[in-house]
Amino acid sequence: MKKDKNTIIMTIGIVGSIVFLLATLMLLFGDELDQMFNVIGIRVATLFVAFASFLSSMLFSLLILLHNRTVVKINDDTNHRAELFRELQFASGNYSIIEFMDRMLIYEESSRYVDRLIQRKSMIFHMIEEGLVSDHIFKNPNDYQFVSLKIPFRVIEGKTISSITFDKLRFERNGQNFEFFTPESEHESRAFLLYNEVTKRNNVIINLIMRRDSVFYDPKKINVFSKIKIYINITSLLGVKVKGNSELYFTNPEQIEGDGTNTYRINSANFTLTEMPKIVKIQG
Numbered sequence: 001m002k003k004d005k006n007t008i009i010m011t012i013g014i015v016g017s018i019v020f021l022l023a024t025l026m027l028l029f030g031d032e033l034d035q036m037f038n039v040i041g042i043r044v045a046t047l048f049v050a051f052a053s054f055l056s057s058m059l060f061s062l063l064i065l066l067h068n069r070t071v072v073k074i075n076d077d078t079n080h081r082a083e084l085f086r087e088l089q090f091a092s093g094n095y096s097i098i099e100f101m102d103r104m105l106i107y108e109e110s111s112r113y114v115d116r117l118i119q120r121k122s123m124i125f126h127m128i129e130e131g132l133v134s135d136h137i138f139k140n141p142n143d144y145q146f147v148s149l150k151i152p153f154r155v156i157e158g159k160t161i162s163s164i165t166f167d168k169l170r171f172e173r174n175g176q177n178f179e180f181f182t183p184e185s186e187h188e189s190r191a192f193l194l195y196n197e198v199t200k201r202n203n204v205i206i207n208l209i210m211r212r213d214s215v216f217y218d219p220k221k222i223n224v225f226s227k228i229k230i231y232i233n234i235t236s237l238l239g240v241k242v243k244g245n246s247e248l249y250f251t252n253p254e255q256i257e258g259d260g261t262n263t264y265r266i267n268s269a270n271f272t273l274t275e276m277p278k279i280v281k282i283q284g
Helices: 003-027 030-037 037-093 113-122 134-139
Strands: 095-098 103-108 126-129 144-159 161-173 177-183 194-198 201-210 227-236 238-249 263-278
Touching: 003 037, 037 263, 095 161, 095 227, 095 263, 113 144, 161 194, 161 201, 177 201, 201 263
Parallel strands: 126 201
Antiparallel strands: 095 144, 103 144, 103 263, 126 177, 144 201, 161 177, 161 227, 194 201, 227 238, 238 263
């Protein structure tokens, strides 16, 4: 834009100088021109004036065009800033933050859901242990064990929850980390959101897949962990998403339940926001 403006100003200066120079020459050599061209000289002068007038009008129109382009650009920039401000204002008032609470359960996943996983070849509600490959799990399910992680939660700030997805799960035991990620065949690991009519609490459930010989989970033993960190994305009912991680402080189980469930009493949970709220497109 600045380059176009400089070009037009330079053109106006050059053309104006030429017109001024020719007009001055015609004024100084008026008698000679009258003797040379007589009446035709007047016509030549008239033609020159008409051409100069046309040229000046054209340059003036170019200046108006340049001004209009500048105004349009300013208006577009203003509208874009206003739209960003409206989105920021909407996102800041319609996000959701949750807190995990009560008791976390780890138990074997229902065989019905495992069979459905193999048939549909979809791991949208599963996370796999680091280093595993989805295709091998589908072809050799007996080489792996499937467990479910269930945690009650409550909304401590914001609107009703629409969906919760997991980016990563990290369990720590005696300095050793066990990490679970979204399978490469999926773009996200979605959690089940269930409401318990008895306890009147919402629960999030995510399924985990690991090798059969993994020391992460043994259904016949108490599985002790020192730290659990959950990397999650929370989307409100109005389509505002926040990204963060939640670190759980809990008491390990003292015994195994009759069905093999490990129950961890959550003493507190610390949620850390890693990205500011933003509006996302709600998928149907």
